[in-house]
Amino acid sequence: MTILTEYTLWLVIPCLLIGGGYSLFLYFKNRNIEFEKRSLIVMATLRGIAVSLIAFLLLAPMTRFINRQSEKPIILFAVDNSESIVAGNDSSYTTDFITQLNKLAQSFGNRYEVNVVYMGDEDRYQKRDDIHIAPNYSDKSTNLSSIFDNLSMLYANRNIGAMIMCSDGIYNAGNNPVYKAETANYPVYTVGLGNPELQPDLFIADINFNRQVYRGNSFPVEVKVAAHKLNGKQTVLKVFEKEKELFSKNIDIKSSQYFETVRLNIEAKEKGLHHYKITLSEVDEEISYKNNNSSFYVEVVDTKEKIAIIYHAPHPDIAAIKQSLESIDKYEVTVFDVQNFKNKPEEYSLLILHQIPSIKNQEQHIIAQALQNRISTLFITGKSTDLIQFNKLNLGITITQNKGLFNEAMPLFNSNFTTFTFSEESRNRLQNFTPLQTFFGDYQTAISANIFLYQKVAGINTPYPLIVFNDINGVKIGVITGTGLWQWKLYNYLYANNDNAFNEVITKTAQYLSIKSDKSFFRVNTQQLFDENENVYFSAELYNDVYELINEPDVTLTLTNEEKIKYDYRFSKQFNSYYLNIGKLPVGNWSWHAATTMGNKNYSKSGQFSIREVMIETANLVANHTLLQSISQTTNGKFYKPDNMSDIENEIKNNENIKSIVSYNKSYRLILDSPIYFILIILLFGIEWFMRKWGGGY
DSSP states (O other): OEEEOSSOGGGHHHHHHHHHHHHHIIIIISOSSOOOHHHHHHHHHHHHHHHHHHHHGGGOOEEEEEEEEEEOOEEEEEEEOBTHHHHTSOHHHHHHHHHHHHHHHHTTGGGSEEEEEEESSSOEEOOTTOOOOOOOOOBSSOBSSHHHHHHHHHTTTOOEEEEEEEEOSOOOBSSOHHHHHTTOSSOEEEEEOSOOSOOSEEEEEEEEEOSEEETTOEEEEEEEEEEESOTTOEEEEEEEETTEEEEEEEEEOOSSEEEEEEEEEEEOOSSEEEEEEEEEOOOTTOSOSGGGEEEEEEEEESSOEEEEEEESSOOHHHHHHHHHHHTSTTEEEEEEEGGGOOSOGGGOSEEEEESOSBSSOOOHHHHHHHHHTTOEEEEEOOTTBOHHHHHHTOOSEEEEEEEEEEEEEEEEEOTTOOSSOOOHHHHHHHTTSOOEEEEEEEEEEOTTOEEEEEEEETTEEEEEEEEEEEEETTEEEEEEOEEOHHHHHHHHHHHHSSOHHHHHHHHHHHHHHHSOOOOSSEEEEOOSEEETTSOEEEEEEEEOTTOOEEOOSOEEEEEEOTTOOEEEEEOEEETTEEEEEEEOOOSEEEEEEEEEEETTEEEEEEEEEEEEOOOHHHHOOOOOHHHHHHHHHHTTOOEEOGGGTTHHHHHHHTOTTSOOEEEEEEEEEEGGGOHHHHHHHHHHHHHHHHHHHHTTOO
């Protein structure tokens, strides 16, 4: 502890002189009563010290404390909780492993802080007061890379000593974990589970099919069948719709590593969502029969919806948007130079206008015809957009550019957006997309506008829209306030090896705009198909007689499964709408019925959806220990088998880099705020007063 003042410490001398002078005057120059010499000296000293302490307060003194803090190294156990861990092993294998793992965790004692995270569909962190490791191996997918990103945020500036990653190395979601491990500044000790050697197994490796087809057409299906170490065996491949067998083929396995593509055609007879099941008859000696079955869903529609992309000048955004929309078979997409567009806007379900109205060509007749014929339109603004004419359209957003400048704006998801659902994986991916080039200026949105994405400029969250929707007299309008969408597509593929997040942005936008407006007072939205490891979402809207959004009445939902068992739910109220997250549901077909009452009127909506089984964890049961070894090598860790993972304890305890971190923090406190200081002054005056009274003074 150190005592400091706002002024020079030389001023302490005058404080002492004030106290000493006062006590001398009181006891030696102005004596009204005679005291013993010894008592006189003691009382004068007490009075002098007390007065000096009071004078010292005028210097605004404070105390400085230096606190020593020690942070234990964190040992993080990252345990693979996916189905593939137990798919090819017996229960005794996993039971023995969990016992050894808990023994290892407890061996670190109080010198380390032990945390546990389960990897799978998502990273789930266990409470620190419960160190018992108990994975249930129920996750339907494995993401081994997200943990490195999450640790950098959740454990920022923490003393992570080491990670012990227990996995079979099989991942089917996220990025390559080896690349993500390069960002780790701590060693990763990997424990290889499962068997890296090929085991006798027959499985459906993949299914290729069109997700949407047209009624009356036959659509092709490719089933890829693979087998390991089952040479000379036979199996039968069958395809069913409900209980009806549609296709059957005998397959002779002719090699130890067999692969065959079976092609068939299925006729789409009825409109709707159709569920098809594929089975392979079981063969002796297989390590698992779970991967002998798979299924897929196909939506049968009546006609294609036409979409026209009209551009002012060629731009890579156009090709990216076209490719994304064509990934859904129900869309027929045509691209036009604005000068060559001679068709009628009413021939299309959706118009996408890229930088139109433009500075050189106003093209007002196309926009006027679209609005007049109630055709949904998506505007994409850019450098060539004529903002004066654009603002005159009264689309629910006006843009005023300042000094002809532009911003680099990254997408920021609006957590209150409920118009359509957007997957959590795509939402997380979206946050890291490259920026779009937007106008630098002022953005004004109408009250009726519904913002899907905001602009994040230079790391600052802004209220400016990046993608916004509006409804103008029953006509759905969308506006993307920047160009550079093609870079989103490239980024998505570069870091995820797919276009899923980009496609979801474009296709969900097109689906919302192209669907004809629902004029009913009560509207409920959800998907027709969910994966079993995906949360089931519902959104609802309720309108009064003048079509104003309200949410005073309660909205209930009843789910019914295939066994006719019913489950009741109640929607949550968010702003002017309703939202319901049911969570994960079992595989199967479900029907739903939503209802509400407004005044003396009852409203209801009904529908169906399906929960699709996820089989990717059982498609490949060959452990990838090479991947785990690469992770350890990248982070200066080591690879272990379960039999010798107890050696990790000595490895960590002997690592001089894994130790507690000592930090020193300074804290300041005014002496004026200290009760001890005032107690001392009162005590000095009190003792002096008592001695004066005892000696006959006053």
